[in-house]
Amino acid sequence: MNIRSQRKDDHVVHALEQNGFHNDFQNVRFVHNSLPNINMSDVDLKSSYLNHRFAYPVYINAMTGGSEKTKEINRRLALIAARFGLAMSVGSQHVALDDASQVASFSVVRDVNPNGFLIGNVNANATVEEAQRAIAMIDANALGIHINVAQEITMDEGDRDFSHWLDHIRAIVEAVDVPVLVKEVGFGMSLKTVQQLYDCGVHYVDVSGRGGTNFIEIENARSEKKRYDYLSDWGITPVESLLMTRPLHHKVCMLASGGVTTPLDVLKLVALGAQGVGVSGYFLKVSHLDEKEMFEEVALFLEDLRKCMVLIGAQNINELRNADIQLREGLVMYRETK
Ligand code: FNR
Numbered sequence: 103m104n105i106r107s108q109r110k111d112d113h114v115v116h117a118l119e120q121n122g123f124h125n126d127f128q129n130v131r132f133v134h135n136s137l138p139n140i141n142m143s144d145v146d147l148k149s150s151y152l153n154h155r156f157a158y159p160v161y162i163n164a165m166t167g168g169s170e171k172t173k174e175i176n177r178r179l180a181l182i183a184a185r186f187g188l189a190m191s192v193g194s195q196h197v198a199l200d201d202a203s204q205v206a207s208f209s210v211v212r213d214v215n216p217n218g219f220l221i222g223n224v225n226a227n228a229t230v231e232e233a234q235r236a237i238a239m240i241d242a243n244a245l246g247i248h249i250n251v252a253q254e255i256t257m258d259e260g261d262r263d264f265s266h267w268l269d270h271i272r273a274i275v276e277a278v279d280v281p282v283l284v285k286e287v288g289f290g291m292s293l294k295t296v297q298q299l300y301d302c303g304v305h306y307v308d309v310s311g312r313g314g315t316n317f318i319e320i321e322n323a324r325s326e327k328k329r330y331d332y333l334s335d336w337g338i339t340p341v342e343s344l345l346m347t348r349p350l351h352h353k354v355c356m357l358a359s360g361g362v363t364t365p366l367d368v369l370k371l372v373a374l375g376a377q378g379v380g381v382s383g384y385f386l387k388v389s390h391l392d393e394k395e396m397f398e399e400v401a402l403f404l405e406d407l408r409k410c411m412v413l414i415g416a417q418n419i420n421e422l423r424n425a426d427i428q429l430r431e432g433l434v435m436y437r438e439t440k
Pocket of ligand 1: 113114117163164165166192193194223246247248285286287288310311313314315359360361362380381382383384386
């Protein structure tokens with residue numbers, strides 16, 4: 103197997119072993135609502151992002167492709183996306199942009215889900231031509247550009263020159279005709295970062311923060327010298343990112359991810375301003391269940407989103423996003439009654 107395909111398999115193996123840590127979700131609390139005055143069947147989970155209206159505020163975030171094993175993972179994730187109408191991103195497509203024999207490990211998601219909403223994925227070194235080929239490869243409805251400086255810096259074979267990233271992002275946004283989403287990979291985005299992206303014409307960001315899959319730990323484990331234990335809690339959480347970036351939420355469509363494993367985590371990020379919530383590590387684990395269990399698990403997760411909405415007392419996603427937030431010691435959220 104070539105080195106890049108091996109790396110894709112390594113990432114999956116390490117990610118499956120991780121359990122997440124230093125999460126802020128426990129510091130975000132909803133006030134319990136004893137009289138929600140809602141019929142659960144009237145709860146409306148529809149949410150709009152990437153210029154599209156989705157049945158749920160949850161999507162399958164960028165992970166993989168580029169080897170035989172990861173082709174099967176993409177196939178299973180695409181089955182989930184098709185069954186439940188979830189948007190789905192593939193992982194970085196560069197391996198297939200450089201080696202046509204790997205294209206099928208990505209295009210399988212379109213074969214399985216011909217009418218689904220699919221998001222391509224490239225890095226910020228990509229040229230306009232590469233971005234266009236990545237979109238064509240899966241007939242993508244949107245394109246994600248990942249910014250992963252923390253991963254590159256700690257990867258033995260990683261990039262060291264990041265001086266052209268903003269220029270490349272600007273060029274791609276101007277040239278392609280699908281919505282462009284710029285995403286972190288688990289270290290969070292600050293207000294300044296989101297402002298810089300907005301100034302480049304970016305209207306969709308996924309702050310993808312710390313607290314779930316940890317690529318510094320993964321690259322440290324893969325590296326020869328294993329020098330980076332001291333960076334293992336680097337980054338800001340999606341909760342911190344969404345709070346910091348609030349001044350831009352009216353201009354930029356915010357997506358968030360990082361450590362989301364429960365329906366309640368999803369709704370906490372929505373309440374803090376996310377229109378869509380990306381989930382990777384959890385779906386990766388679910389994709390390894392047998393097919394019947396896999397669908398049952400996701401069906402329960404989506405059903406429980408509805409139950410948690412009742413507990414919060416919110417009937418639809420907009421109502422939840424307009425919840426009144428109060429900061430206390432740590433962080434406590436209050437929802438104002440209708
Ligand atoms: C990722 N992630 C990722 N992101 C991206 O934009 N391009 C990529 O190729 C990958 N590759 C990748 C592989 C694997 C195995 C995992 C688990 C994740 C990062 C992912 O989209 C997300 O930003 C982080 O994983 C944080 O979310 P979770 O895993 O904590 O839900």
